[in-house]
Amino acid sequence: MNEAWQQALSRVPELLAAHVQISVSALALAMLICLPLAIWAARSPRVAAVTLTIASLIQTIPGLALLALFYPLLLGVSALIGGGISAFGFLPALLALTLYALLPILRNAVTGLTGVDPAAQEAADGLGMTGSQKLYYVEAPLAAPTIMAGIRTAAVWTIGAATLSTTVGQPSLGDLIFAGLQTQNWTLVLAGCLFSAALAISVDLLLGLIERGIRERRRIWAWAGLAMIAAGLLVATLPLMIARDNIVVIGAKGFSEQYILARLIGSRLEEAGYAVRYRDGLGSAVVYQALSEGDVDVYVDYSGTIWTNQMQRSDNLPKAEMLEAIAQWSSHSHGVKMLGALGFENTYAFAVRPEDARAKSLRTLDDLARVSSDFNFGTDVEFLERPEWQMVRDAYPIRFKNARSFSPTFMYPALVSGEVDVISAFSSDGRIAANGLVVLADPKGAVPSYEAILLLAPARAGDQKFVAAINPLIDAITVDNMREANYMVDREGDKKTPRQAARWLNEKLRE
Amino acid sequence: MPVSGPSIRLKNISRHYGNVCAVDGVSLDIAAGSMVALVGLSGSGKSTLLKMMNRLVEPDGGEIIIGADPVDSVDPHILRRRIGYVFQNIGLFPHMTIARNIAIGLELAGETEGRRERIAELLELVELPQEMASRMPDQLSGGQQQRVGVARALATRPGLMLMDEPFGALDPVTRDSLTDQYKALHQRLGLTTIIVTHDMAEALYLADRILVMEAGRIRADATPAELVSGNVGEEAEALVAIPRAQAAHLIALGNKS
CATH class of the missing domain: 3.40.190.10 (Periplasmic binding protein-like II)
Known part of the structure; x- marks a missing residue:
């Protein structure tokens, strides 16, 4: 095994533990919300319509956006109640992933509970069961396989989406994927993907065993599946339990x-x-x-x-x-x-190809403004929205032909290959010198x-x-x-x- | 065997579904220990009338008294635990063994003592072998399942049995033997039984009183003998005509050979 793999694998136990912790918490919270809600919805078609519509709407929000939205939301809530809520890490990730897990659990539970054989329901009523006895003796056991299938779907989704929680500061296997993408370290990306996929598959298989145990009324399978999940949970979260002071x-x-x-x-x-x-x-x-x-x-x-x-x-x-x-x-x-x-x-530096700099005698941002209407601009995903861009435009009359966003990894090749003519590079980036790019001066000091x-x-x-x-x-x-x-x-x-x-x-x- | 089943009194009972009148002001007295058949075509209101007696359907108006108590003097689930209910779709709980299905009423009532003996007794009562106790419902034939349905209804020793086309979905041979056996049970246990059926032959064989329903009203109220002798109205005559014609046909066949 080479060093890249060793390094990737050395980070896995801790990240896996955090990944399991956040996924399981979100799933448990989603179940806690959905199961009572489903019981209510199964008795009232109106409640079912409203809750399922809301859960479906949430599902249409991309996972990354949902996570990002919780950051300002929690900051606002924290400010309202005078602080004390962390908008960083576990809490926003938990809330976003929980919302994401609602739909499959809710939909399957409602389907399961309303789909109980009418004859069994009539028998339960005829025998004199109360509403809660009917739920306990008849509806819940008969709906259990369908409910379990929903939990299974939610578990796989949650484990997958949990990789995104890296972006709000909750450690997860996504740390490996994001870091690997950024530094083009495919070993890291692969390790992150492999372990999160393996986690999802094993959880899916074990939940499937429980589901089958319930469906075929083989308790031993259900208990075996549950025991294996509990054991896995314990092993996976072990790194978190080791006392870590300071x-x-x-x-x-x-x-x-x-x-x-x-x-x-x-x-x-x-x-x-x-x-x-x-x-x-x-x-x-x-x-x-x-x-x-x-x-x-x-x-x-x-x-x-x-x-x-x-x-x-x-x-x-x-x-x-x-x-x-x-x-x-x-x-x-x-x-x-x-x-x-x-x-x-490490400031924003406008960089052009050396041949353009020579041919069009580009040395400063003033020179760039002169030719900007013929130039295609390549930039990172956030620059066009940042105040610095406004400051530059206020100081120099730059109007580009068009602008395209790239991840930093692809921005430099885009300039070198001629896809774009000028980029908002980072002044400490080694790829400026390596590609012989020319950085334009900012004589008016527009960029802070x-x-x-x-x-x-x-x-x-x-x-x-x-x-x-x-x-x-x-x-x-x-x-x-x-x-x-x-x-x-x-x-x-x-x-x-x-x-x-x-x-x-x-x-x-x-x- | 002393009569333990209660009497039933219906006073001007009605039930509407939207604009449709399912039961239209029925008044009726049913003697303790009798076996009454409710006969009529589909939609005549016979099932609705039956289900109002254990409040699976609530009447819009009128009063039902079982024994001495109006049915709405207790919560519906308390009332239903005192009444056996058997219906066409059987409704055994597929996730429970036969034994647990039979004993579920005892479980609900919190009776823990002697449950095993009671299950054995009930299996014997409905003429099922004891080894059925540990089976699951889907391992039984339709006739065996409905025997379990009857055993389940009898588990808490109700005096009143309400049966909604209980043997309607079974093959004729099974149906015949179950009808026979239930008649014997009814007499042995001194039950009051109300049975809904659309099969006049079954009603004539089982019941000691037959009520013919049409459009939510009772059109005829007679003993089987009175019904067969005629003169109890057109609706009743039309229903009796079928088994009578079948019987005549069989006799004619027999004479030919």
Whole structure:
């Protein structure tokens, strides 16, 4: 087994445990909601119509969107009741997955309960059963196989959809898939897919055994299936039960530089004796919130992101003043400590092909504005919605022929192959230099500065040992070294893992 | 055997389904221990009338008194536990053994003692072998299933049996023997039995009183002998004509050979 697989597999037990935990919780909650609701709906066609319509509507919302919607919703609820609800991690994932599991359970339970043989119902009434006796002795046992089939469907859906909960900060096997997609590490993607598929298949088989046991009235099968599920649950969640005091959670957004820096921070903290866990692939909006609530202990953000997204500023300040303002603001409003800047910048940089730069003499964004009506723009999925784009357009009269969104992985090849003519690259991305691309200057300073900054959760701000372990990173990373490290992970051939790149970067730290 | 079944009194009972009048102001006295057949064509209201006696159907108006008590003086499920109910579709619980099916009424009443003996006794009563107790309903023939249905209805020792075309779905041979055996049971246990049937021959054989229903009313009320002798109305005569013609045909066949 090669190193890539070893590394992927080493993360599986913990992620599998978290995956099982979130899926089972969501499924249990969905059953808790649906089964009483189904009993009510089976007795009232109107209730059945209303509840099934709502459950069907929820099902039409894409899973990723449903998860994303719970983040602002919970933030709002938390603000309403004066805080205390975490909009990050387990809770939003639980709620979204539960909603997703409602339909199959509800529909099958209603079908099962209303489909009980009328003769058995008449006999139950004729014998003098009360409503609840009828449910217990007749309806529930006869509907059980159909109800079980619904639970089975819901279980498979939930286990699959749980991979998406990575995006709201709930660890799951999706961590492997998202990280692998971002760094083009197909071993990670494959490991994530294989284990979540294997989990879904085994749960489906065991629930199928229980269903068959109920249908064919072989109790032993039903109990055997149940016992195996219980045993599996215990084994799978074992890593969660091992006492883990003082674990450091290191956050990372969803791109290579973030993975590398998280590993760099993590390796230093491990050397200092801390147990470390990574939460990769977090959204920009989610991760700062998570840090201020203590769900994440430390991560690297960029000054411009905090400036525009968190502080809602649209003006621009010189680099040093902006950093000072951010440190002040985050400390006062959330108790978050800005330890300092790492020494390099990762800003939005407009990059063009060298031949275009030569032929059309493109050096600055002013030059770009001149030719923009002939240019196709390639960008990442969020840039067109970000305030920085507005700032650029306010400063330079840029009007592109058209604009297309790519994942960062495909944005660079699109420029090189001529599909687009200019991209919103990231200035620390190794693929700029590797492809010989030309970055256009911003003489009017429209794009705010994006200094990489190290942010600490309120509870870690006063932890001397913690600060001492990562303080050497301040002002120690040059943009060239960061580019080189990023390129090791992003390039096609001789790919390195983020951990290997972090090790390399650690040796290159500026004293 | 002393009579233990109750008497029944119906006072001006009606039931409508939308605009359709299923039972139209029926008044009736049924003596304790009698076996009464409700006969009529489909839609004549005979099943509705029967089901109002154990409140599976609630009347729109009128009063039903079983023994000394109006049926609405207790909750429906309490009332039904005192009345045996057997119907055409049998309705055995497919997920329970025959023994549990028979004893379900005892289970509901919370009677735990002597349940096994009672099951054995009931199996014997309906002439089923004891080894049936551990079988599941789908392993039994239709006739055997309805025997279990009768045993289940008798388990809590009700005085009144309501039977809604109980043997209608069975083959003629099975049907005949079950009819015979039930008649004997009825007499032995001193039951009051009301049986709905559309088969006049069955009614003539079983019942000691026959009520012919049409359009929600009782058109004829007579003993089997009176019915066969005629002079009880057109509707009754039309129903009696069928078995009479069949019998005549059989006799004619016999004479030829």
